[in-house]
Amino acid sequence: MNQHYTLKQELPDLDEWLNLRRLVGWHVYERTSAQAGLSHSLFGVCAYAKDGTLVGMARVIGDGGTCYYIQDVIVHPDWQGLGIGKAVLGSVMEYILSHAQKGSVVALMSAIGRESFYEKFGFHRRPNHKLGCGMSWIWENE
Secondary structure, X not given: OOOOEEEEOXXXXXXXXXXXXXXXXXXXXXXXXXXXXHXXXXXXXXXXXXXXXXEEEEEEEEOOOOEEEEEEEEEOHHHOOOOHHHHHHHHHHHHHHHHOOOOOEEEOOOOOOOHHHHHOOOOOOOOOOOOOOOOOOOOOOX
16 A cells, blocks of 8 residues: 555446546546446446545556457656656556457557656557557538
8 A cells, every 4th residue: 555545446436537537648548437337338447536635546448368458557747746647557457467368459549758667667659660550430410
């Protein structure tokens, strides 16, 4: 246990998660889709301040066999620089190492400028000699 925060292997409360996303400037999902997303997570880890406030989190989504995707590695702006990101991602990696099999794909999307943080955990930038650019598509129905 850290003197500043406590880690728990659990998913966050829906409202706390949406608020944390808002605080870091990320898209805040509509509640119904957000709840569905959280409830289909394979694993979650949360960092809480002494007063119980969610100050960091990460979760894993995927098929639980061949594909694991690290999602929502978030640290409250006022709590950055205290090792929370490293702690939550470390917990996620422990989960993946205990569940994934040889050949499983473990992926994530890094925020611009944060790539070196993930490289410390063994992730590689794309494109590289084996893999092309990562790609994404966001449905924007208006």
